[in-house]
Amino acid sequence: MLVKEFPQDCWESVFKFLGQGHDLESVSMVCKKFLSITNQVKSSLTLHDPVVLFVPRLLLRFLRLKVIDFSHFNGELEGLLHQISQSELDLDLVNLSNQRTLPVDGLRELGSKMINLRVLICSNIGCLRDSHLVVISYCFPFLEELDISFPLDSQASDFGLLRLSSMLENLRKIDFSGNHLITDKSLLSLCENCRSLEEISFFKCFKISQVGIASAIRMRPSLASISFNIEKKRIHGPGLTPSPINLDLIDSFVRLKRLTAIDLSNSFISDELLIPVANSAVDFLKKLVLQDCCNFTFSGIFYLLSKCPYVQCLDLRKADFLTDKCINKLSIFLLNLTSINLSGCCQLTNSTFFILTRNCPLLSEIKMERTYIGVQGEENSNSMSDFVVNLQVKAVYFGDNILLNDASLIKFSSICSSLQLLDLTACEGISGQCIVEVMKICYEIRHLNLSYTGIEKFEIHFEVSKLKVLNLSGSRIEDESLSLISKWCSGLLFLDIQNCWFVTTKGVKEIIENCIQLKELNLRNCRLVDGDFVCGLICTRTSLRKIITPSGVDFYY
Template sequence: MAENSLDLPDECWELVFNFVEDRRNFASLSLVCKLFFSITNQLITTLAVPHPTVVVLPRLLRRFTRLTTVDFSEFHGDVDDHLSQISESGLDLESLNISNRTTLPIQGLRVLGSKMKKLRCLNCSKIYSLQDSDLGLIANAIPTLEELDISYLMDEYSSSANGQWDVSSFTKPISDSGILTLSLKLKGLRKLNLSGNHFITDRSLVHLSTNCVQLREIIIHFCDFITPYGIALMIRGCAYLSSLSVFGTRLCVVDSAFTDSLVSAKALCSVDLTGFVILDEMLYSMAEAHMPLKKLILSCCSGFTLHGIKHLLSKHQFLQYLDVKEANFLTDESMFQLTKFLRNLTYINLCMCTELTDSTFFRLIENCPVLNEINMVSTKVGAKKLSTSHVSNTLKSLYLGQNFSLRNESIKEFASAIRNLQLLDLSSCLSITEEGILEVSKRCTELRYLDMSYCRGVKTFLMDFELSKLEVLCARGLRINDDGLALVGSKCRQLLQLDLTGCFNVTDKGVKEVVKNCRALREINLKQCYKVNIDVVPWMVFSRPGLRRIVPPCGFIPSERQRNLYLRHGCFVCEG
């Protein structure tokens, strides 16, 4: 029977394997037989190239012949030669990531651009020396580009002693002149990320809206000289603009010009104005603009009231994504009013809305039938003891970290109402104990990600059944010992990532039990595990070949020879 099943056409097997959500599982499938090896190779379309992999890059390019995306963001050497290898491979790439490096590999881009006629997406973020002249070189090398990321976010800059951002080391930062050149040569540009380029002004937005008439998405974070007036000009000039994300500009008060421009925003379906001072008048204008709004981010915004947001939501009842972090005027009663307009919502962020309790959570799962993710970090969840007979079959992710009133009784009620939960964050919920974790584990059998970091009430693990689907366990700062860790190893055999940072009671014995039993383990973090001997590091590398990343205990500093040896075994070991 099993042999006959292999006689199915390859196309049928491809359809079957496409139901595998996590492509990492293809590694196991490829070992079953030559047929499965061949089929899984054909289904891999994305290749990330870390340092230890690059020595076999030509072999990988021959193996995965349908690659459309190659990612060099974790490779820190010279990529020019490797881009040339890709250009000769016969592949037809659509997306390339060359971020996180000192200089632009322009020679490799020229060769690649001349061969890859379908290359549409290029990520050049966090390239230290990127200048105006480089933008012209990029446009000449790959004139087919439609998506470009040239961001260099503020937290990546070096800072001076007084805490201010130091941009003096950037001798020739990107300016309006460079954006003009880019806009003239890449007229088909549809998506652009300008974040962290501090010296561009509203003039750059005028160049883009004039020359790149197909522009649909723009991201502008921490661009000091961009103003709401410039953004208003872009909204008016880009008839197809569907996504606008602005954050961290120097002038963060929405003015009348910006508000008036929203009347012409007929294509905007995603708006992110994080950190702005927004008045209700702007929300009224958005409500009456008849834009196809699906995603709204007003995180950390001030100035607007319940009346403004209620009016907007009443006019856009097809909204799918809502972020109102730090909207402290929201109460359980006001959220009850808003949920009447949120029946199509799949994501909501209510983090740091400090007046919201269990009542809001239950209202959400009752009134929002397709809700997939809730973030209620740092609220008052747990302050009211409530329950519901309603069960959500759609909610998959729940973030409840830093809710200091949350206790076992409440988390049991939540778990009973969301049995298909896959991700749960209980980090820094100080009153949760192992009994609460046990009840969650019993009720939520689909759980794949569990964060109970700094839950000081959790001192061990209580599991009398297997968590067969758990893949990620974050246990930072817990008081667990080797016996608890051994239980993790025996009950969570599909674990991929384990974070034990600051688990002071754990020793080599417990670590070895986990590594021995969790055969799928890919990453382990032992930072500040002071009782773990550094000799466990080489033991882990050679005992578990599947390990890809180890953060060792303090004091472990591998020599160059050791690091290269571990890399040849496919494992990157950081310094302790």
């Protein structure tokens, strides 16, 4: 069947599977029909500084846009928001994160036209004031999700948040973390007025008390997700003991019968706090994050996981009491686990990796950075009969494991041969020859991070067609290795070789000539690469969208 004979709605369904990224862009170049269809399918647009001149054309081209992301834009927003307001778009989400301040006039104009806007993200704003919250409340009364987290200068107080809570009746999700002036009054107002509220986050809001949190939970027991931290402050007295957890807060968790996610990162907690969570969220809890927490024990986490068998995402970073034996005991409750973070658990060895891949059939992501990985542990690592191949695992993070060696990494790769992402940042015991062997085994690899590994040689002599992202920053590779990479990894989209002091213009030129799909190239601190050559790259390779020059200047095309 010819392209023109295939129904357009079928093509649209096919192209939607490609997402909104570079694959969709590549398809649009095949023929005029595909260009027309991708214009209809594209629903998300991220704007960078140089794109501003083309915004009117883009708004006419992509008529079904639902998401516009300004988080990478450093220019003047008022004019852009005016253009978007004058378009016929019906936006669902706008991301204004990382701006110096919120464009008040632009928001008013946008709100007058985009009446169906559901999600507004304003994270990491330079300065956030009560007046901004009032404008948001009046301009977007039908908002369902709002993120005003971690402004650099937070001047937002209860006045602004009380006004906001009284206006946004449809609010389902809010994150006001890092707004240090907010008190119990605002939290209680949100839980009282926003009757659809399901998810709430307020990290580093230490004027909100434990008593206030307990009252809010009792007021809104239907919360599905709650994220906050209990300050690790100490009180004066014998031994300077940590301040205790309020019993009222512990008792309140019993009411959260439909809790699916809880994040208590960087908190002072206790086993007594985990017990009511376990007893109330038995059938619903899917995500548990206790990273950087202190004062709880293996008994507490064992009890919780034994009661909540449906946990999919588990984060126990820096739970330094965990051993291989502990993980073995916990693994019997982790049959539904898809992601685990055990980074910073300094007693864990190779045995933990083998236990997880053998006992957790749905596990797709493992993070074991800064552990004792590379050490054999108690299991017999010489007998592959004890290990089970796990084709479900797609992403492994081993960063900062200085004891990780070639033999261990090859064994891990043989067990998880369907790996698509492998992060080996600062794993100095890994050789270039080992990486080549891993790439032979894991032929699905798409993302490989070898930054600061000290690798000097990368002698690859076979095609790695699926590799899209390669980070070699801080390595000791030379032009010879880059030449081989350009030949056998020609499908690269992103290449980071910053701080590669032995790479010259010659090596970079071969990358540009052979990797014809390359979108981003980082050459920061590549002292032997000619600056004039870099400036002329846009004429040589039109596919490039971003280049960071040896002097550290970012160019977007």
